[in-house]
Amino acid sequence: MMAGETCGTAPTIMAGTINGTTMGAMNDVRFATLNGCAGSNSAAPDVYYAISVPAQNRLSVNINATWDTVINLIEEPSSNCGSTLMDGGLGYACVAGADAIGSNETVTYANTTAAARTVYIHVDGWDATDLGAFTLAVTVTPIPAGDVCGTAAVLTLPASLMGQTLVGFAGDYLSSAGCASGSGSSDRAYRVSVPAGNRLTATATASVNPDGGVSFAPTVNIVGTPTCAANLFCVAGGNSSTTPGTATATFDNPGAARDVFVVIDTATTPPGGTFSLFVSAAPVSLLSGDVCSNTAAPITMSQTLQNETFVGYNDQYFSSFQAVCRYVVGVDRAYAVTIPAGQILTATAIGTDAGVLPDGGTLNLALSVILPANECQSGPCVSGADSTTVPGGAEVVSRNNTGTADETVLVVVDSNLVTPSPGATYSLALNLAAPLVGDTCSDSQTAITASTSRMDTLTGYSPDYSGGTSCALASGADRVYRITIPAGFTLTATTSTTADHGLSLVDGPASSCSPVGTCLARADANLSGTMPVLETLSFNNTTMAPRTVFLIVDRFGTSGSADYALTIDLSMTPVAPYTKTTIMGSCDTLSSPTVLLDSTTMPALSDETVSATTALPFAFNYFGAPVTHFAAESNGLLQILDSMGTGITDFSNDSIPAAGTPNNYISAYWDDQEERGATSAIRFQVFGTAPNRYVTVEWSEMQLWNASTTTLTYQVKLFETSNVVEMHYCTLTGVSGSSATVGIENAMGNAGVLHSYNTAMSVNTMTGLRYTP
Numbered sequence: 054m055m056a057g058e059t060c061g062t063a064p065t066i067m068a069g070t071i072n073g074t075t076m077g078a079m080n081d082v083r084f085a086t087l088n089g090c091a092g093s094n095s096a097a098p099d100v101y102y103a104i105s106v107p108a109q110n111r112l113s114v115n116i117n118a119t120w121d122t123v124i125n126l127i128e129e130p131s132s133n134c135g136s137t138l139m140d141g142g143l144g145y146a147c148v149a150g151a152d153a154i155g156s157n158e159t160v161t162y163a164n165t166t167a168a169a170r171t172v173y174i175h176v177d178g179w180d181a182t183d184l185g186a187f188t189l190a191v192t193v194t195p196i197p198a199g200d201v202c203g204t205a206a207v208l209t210l211p212a213s214l215m216g217q218t219l220v221g222f223a224g225d226y227l228s229s230a231g232c233a234s235g236s237g238s239s240d241r242a243y244r245v246s247v248p249a250g251n252r253l254t255a256t257a258t259a260s261v262n263p264d265g266g267v268s269f270a271p272t273v274n275i276v277g278t279p280t281c282a283a284n285l286f287c288v289a290g291g292n293s294s295t296t297p298g299t300a301t302a303t304f305d306n307p308g309a310a311r312d313v314f315v316v317i318d319t320a321t322t323p324p325g326g327t328f329s330l331f332v333s334a335a336p337v338s339l340l341s342g343d344v345c346s347n348t349a350a351p352i353t354m355s356q357t358l359q360n361e362t363f364v365g366y367n368d369q370y371f372s373s374f375q376a377v378c379r380y381v382v383g384v385d386r387a388y389a390v391t392i393p394a395g396q397i398l399t400a401t402a403i404g405t406d407a408g409v410l411p412d413g414g415t416l417n418l419a420l421s422v423i424l425p426a427n428e429c430q431s432g433p434c435v436s437g438a439d440s441t442t443v444p445g446g447a448e449v450v451s452r453n454n455t456g457t458a459d460e461t462v463l464v465v466v467d468s469n470l471v472t473p474s475p476g477a478t479y480s481l482a483l484n485l486a487a488p489l490v491g492d493t494c495s496d497s498q499t500a501i502t503a504s505t506s507r508m509d510t511l512t513g514y515s516p517d518y519s520g521g522t523s524c525a526l527a528s529g530a531d532r533v534y535r536i537t538i539p540a541g542f543t544l545t546a547t548t549s550t551t552a553d554h555g556l557s558l559v560d561g562p563a564s565s566c567s568p569v570g571t572c573l574a575r576a577d578a579n580l581s582g583t584m585p586v587l588e589t590l591s592f593n594n595t596t597m598a599p600r601t602v603f604l605i606v607d608r609f610g611t612s613g614s615a616d617y618a619l620t621i622d623l624s625m626t627p628v629a630p631y632t633k634t635t636i637m638g639s640c641d642t643l644s645s646p647t648v649l650l651d652s653t654t655m656p657a658l659s660d661e662t663v664s665a666t667t668a669l670p671f672a673f674n675y676f677g678a679p680v681t682h683f684a685a686e687s688n689g690l691l692q693i694l695d696s697m698g699t700g701i702t703d704f705s706n707d708s709i710p711a712a713g714t715p716n717n718y719i720s721a722y723w724d725d726q727e728e729r730g731a732t733s734a735i736r737f738q739v740f741g742t743a744p745n746r747y748v749t750v751e752w753s754e755m756q757l758w759n760a761s762t763t764t765l766t767y768q769v770k771l772f773e774t775s776n777v778v779e780m781h782y783c784t785l786t787g788v789s790g791s792s793a794t795v796g797i798e799n800a801m802g803n804a805g806v807l808h809s810y811n812t813a814m815s816v817n818t819m820t821g822l823r824y825t826p
Contacts, residue, residue, distance in 0.1 A: 060127070060134035060173045063101035071189040075100050075176060078184075082135055084145055084177070090125050091150030092762040092787030097123075097178030101134070104191065106164040106172050109204065111196050111223065114174055115159040118187035121179035123762075125150040126162050129171040148172070152179065152762045154730075156187075161223060163196055165203040179786070180764070201225050202281035202314050205242040211333040217241070219269070219317070219324040226285050226316060228274065230374045231431030233290030233302065235272035240318040242281065245332055247306040247313055252337040255315045259298040260326040267298030268326025269319045275304045276314040277428055285316065286431040290373065305369065307339050307347040340365050342387045345429035345463045351389040357482040360405065361386070361466070363473035370421075370430050370465060377519075377528050379419040379437035385467040387429065390483055392454040392462065397492065397515050398422075399451045400464050401482040408446070411476035418479060419467040420450040429465060436516055437528065440611035451515035451530075455493055455567070491533045493517050494559065494566035494603045498535040504622045511608055511615045518557075518605055521569035523708070523811045525555030525577035529608030530615070533566070537601045538594040538623060543803060545622040545712050546576075546604050547589040552613030554588045554606060561601040571811070573602065574708045577609075585618075589713040591802060593626050627804040630677050631778075631797065631824040638821045640768055640783035641749045643738045649685050649750075651734035658735060660727040660758060662687045663700040670739045670748055671773040674826070675717070676799040683750070685735045689722040689793070690715060691750055691769050693800075704758065706794040709805040717800040721767045721780040722816065724793040725758040747772040754784075763787035778824040782816050790815035797824055 057063050058078060078098035084090040106112045116124045126149040127133045135145030151158035164170045174191075178184050198204050200222050208214075219239040228236040247253045257271040270293045277288040291302035304313065315332060341349045343366050363384040372380040392398045404416040419439035423429050436450040454460040470477055490498065492514050511530040519526045538544045548554050556576040559565050576590040594600045606617070648654060649664035656662050663686035673680055675693045684692045684700025692700045692715060703715055704725040733754040740747055750769045757763045764786040770779040778797060791813035798805035808822055809815030 057100040057102060060101050060103070060131040063103040063173055065103045065105070066191065067104070068191045068193045071102065071191060072186070073100065073102070073176065073189065074186045075178060075184045076186070082145065084125060084135070084147070088146045089150060090145060090147035091123050091152035097181055098184050099175060099177040102174040102189070104172055104174065105169050106162065106193060107169050108164060108167050109196050110164055110193050111200070112162045112164070112172055113159060113192045113194070115190040116156060116176065116187055118156045118185065120156065120183040120185055121154065122156040122158060122183070122187060123152045123177040123179055124158050124160055125175040125177070126160050127173040127175060128162070131173065134173055134175070163201055163223065163225065165196065165201050180784070197222060199241045199243060202242045202244070202276070202316070205244040205314055208243050208245045208332055210245065212245070212330070214330040216327050217330055218327045219319060226281060226283060226318065228272070228287070228290070228318070228374060229284035230286050230433065231290065231428065232274045232285050232287035232373055233272050233292040233300070234373070235270060235292040235320045236318040237320045238318070238322045239324050240316055243315045243330070243332070244312060245315060247304065247311055248334055249306065249308060249310050250336055251306055251334040253304045253306065253313070253332070253334050254301065255330070255332045256299065256301040257317050257328050257330050259328045261298070262326065269321035269324035270297065271300045271328055272318040272320070273300045273302040274316045274318060275302050276316060277311070281314055281316070286428070288313065288428050288430045305337055305339060305344050305367070307344055343367055344369050345387045345423065345425070345465065348387050348389040348463065351391040351461050352483055353391045355483060355485045357480055359480050360478045361481055362475065362478050363468055363470055364475055366473070368471070370467065375432045375434065377437045378421045378423070378432045378434040379439040379467070380421060380465070381419045381439060381467050381469055383468040383470045384473050385465055388464045388466070388481070389425070390462055390464055392452060392460045392485060394454055394457050394459055395487065396485050397451055397453045397488045398462065399449065399484045399486070399515070401447055401449045402466050403447045403480050405478040405480065410474065412474065416477050416479065417446070417469040418448050420448045421465045421467065422450050422452050423463045423465065425461055425463055429463060435462070453488055453493060453515045453517050488515070489513055494533050494563040495535070496561070496563045498533070500535045500537040500601060501621055502537045504624070506618070506620045509617060509619050511606070518566065518569050518607065521557065522571040523575055524557040524569060524572035525575040525607065526557055526569060526605065527555055527607045527609040529610065531605050531607040534604040534606070535601065536604055536621065537599050538592070539599050540594055540597050541626055542623050543591055543593045543626040543710070544602070545589065545591045545624070545803070547587055547620045547712070548606055548617045549585040549587050550614055550617035551585060552615065552617070553609040554586070554617065555609060556588050556590045557605045557607065558590060558592050559603045559605060561603060563603070566603060574711060576707070576711065576713050577705060578713065587713070589711070590707070591710050591712045592708065593710065630826050631806050633806050633808060634823045634825065636779070636821045636823045638781050638819050640781050641738070641740065643736060643749065643751055646736035646738040646751070649735045649737065650687070651736070652728070652731045658687060658728045658733055660687065661702040661704060663702050664735060666694055666696070666698055666700065669771070671743065671746055673771055673773070674776045676804070677826070678800070685750055685752070687728070687735070687755070688726050689720060689724060689752060691719040691721070693717045693719070706792070708810040709794060709796040709798045709807040710802050711798070712802040716798055716802040719769050719778055719797050720794050721769050722752070722765060722790070722793045722795060726755045726765065727758050729754045729756040729761070729764060744774045757788060760787065776826050779821055781821040782818045785816065785818055789813050789817070795822070
């Protein structure tokens with residue numbers, strides 16, 4: 054075995070210049086772009102080196118070669134290097150990874166512990182031909198004080214620091230929830246203790262260049278956690294968008310003294326010059342509810358608070374990098390509410406006098422709900438509403454306590470008012486009640502067991518579900534239906550409404566919804582309007598017993614009606630006229646192809662493009678019906694058409710079968726894809742002689758959307774006379790089917806043969822798929 058073939062055989066190196074080669078090495082692992090790693094092709098050889106990084110030191114590794122390199126850093130133990138598998142490493146975890154076009158890539162690692170740590174350097178190639186000699190420039194340097202939060206200088210208040218610099222400091226942190234934007238380059242941390250009942254103010258001012266400009270645009274973020282994560286969670290932040298070169302952040306601490314980090318960051322690359330930092334604290338008198346940590350005693354029963362005012366309150370919270378919080382620019386106020394077990398809180402805020410102020414201005418409100426264990430600035434929120442800018446418009450949020458104990462939450466009412474007047478008042482109605490039937494997944498809910506149609510509404514329902522894999526769940530109100538699908542039957546569910554709906558199907562029991570993990574099927578056309586929009590999903594019960602599932606109707610945004618028509622169809626599943634078998638992978642070389650889409654066609658191959666309708670070169674039957682034409686789209690669908698048909702694009706893959714469009718397609722790899730470069734193409738070529746010809750359609754050098762570390766080349770083959778369909782995979786770099794649909798579907802969308810739906814390791818370059826009618 055060649056030295057460096059695995060982490061266990063990695064030679065130990067010192068800082069300096071290392072000349073190495075991957076020539077003669079085996080391809081041991083193919084890392085996906087997961088767990089901090091940069092992806093690599095399974096056909097490229099790779100090698101490892103080991104280096105000991107002393108405590109409080111930073112490792113930097115730059116690689117240069119004449120071929121396209123990939124480099125990863127893996128921290129001890131060696132088990133983080135993963136298993137040695139030709140079809141992809143398992144169990145790997147990287148602390149850094151880099152892959153650009155070509156070489157000259159740099160990765161860094163900071164050892165902030167009190168002991169030396171072994172780091173493995175993984176050198177790989179992008180493609181099968183990317184191998185050979187390379188040079189590593191390896192440096193190990195002490196981490197400057199303040200380069201990370203663990204070495205932050207402790208400030209004594211008031212602090213006035215001049216001549217501070219970001220030069221020589223690494224970019225360890227990125228802005229996340231609650232932080233001001235403007236990170237991404239060098240950063241530096243300071244630690245300070247904020248006295249009880251004090252307001253902390255931190256201001257960074259960049260130096261002025263000789264030409265009168267500022268040396269860089271600073272960002273100030275205040276972090277309230279005991280340590281700093283790579284993605285910061287902040288209790289306050291400020292950037293220099295309004296005053297070039299100066300940024301200020303303030304934090305009010307009404308409780309006990311607490312330590313925070315002041316992180317100076319920037320998006321300027323490189324950040325030259327110096328900066329001054331002024332940090333001070335002063336006593337502050339806060340009204341009850343000015344910040345979430347000093348609200349009044351929790352409200353425990355339904356009530357309506359009238360003529361609530363913002364006078365004397367501050368703008369404590371702004372929405373930054375948060376998916377659900379609905380903070381706006383203006384003063385805000387917080388309330389604590391206790392929700393009994395099994396009940397729902399519905400909070401409604403309405404501006405007094407229809408939101409029209411005595412001075413002629415308007416009052417617009419927003420609502421957010423947060424669990425008190427979280428910081429209100431960084432969230433996360435569990436519900437939010439900012440649905441209308443119409444004066445007097447109501448904002449409604451809800452929180453469903455599905456637990457067995459009482460739950461206290463924080464309701465933040467925010468406004469558009471920078472300076473509130475006594476006439477700017479509002480009412481806040483807090484309603485505590487038992488949930489409506491179908492508000493959440495419940496095994497005791499009466500199941501739908503036969504086809505039915507009904508008119509329903511989302512009014513009064515809470516937003517309980519979001520996220521999930523392969524789902525169409527949003528932050529709006531949602532409603533659940535329990536459905537039992539007989540063995541061998543297909544469920545087809547359709548909603549019709551003017552709102553933007555999403556449908557998600559979750560397997561039973563009800564615990565599968567808490568939270569939703571993976572959905573069986575989804576539908577989301579991303580549409581709303583004055584005319585009804587249809588959303589349709591289908592799912593086959595291929596088991597030998599009835600199957601109980603939960604259909605979740607969710608709402609995106611606030612446009613359109615809360616009312617909708619729901620149709621549930623339970624019908625015997627049509628027998629698919631195809632048998633699927635696995636075969637040896639065999640990609641064709643297209644020596645004289647016809648181009649359907651590339652960088653020169655009109656339209657050019659890019660994200661969301663579809664080829665012109667193209668005639669098949671021979672007679673062909675698909676799902677028992679004669680077909681004549683096809684169209685290929687950038688997301689991996691080969692759509693079967695007649696001469697008048699037109700292909701469509703759809704980046705959001707569905708399971709098979711699904712009644713909603715698209716239908717009548719062959720999917721070797723349906724996922725959100727785009728061209729990787731100028732040589733990317735979708736093309737076809739005819740092989741053989743009649744009556745035994747076949748046509749190969751190839752997607753060449755594609756990548757997943759916005760994922761430059763992935764590469765896909767794959768083919769669909771259609772065979773004359775036998776009407777066989779085959780799928781083959783030529784290159785799969787950084788992908789394995791985990792977000793793709795693979796299979797075939799008929800024109801009605803009610804029958805098909807599914808190979809895989811969002812299933813990792815479901816396709817590989819060694820195996821092809823054959824569908825025989």
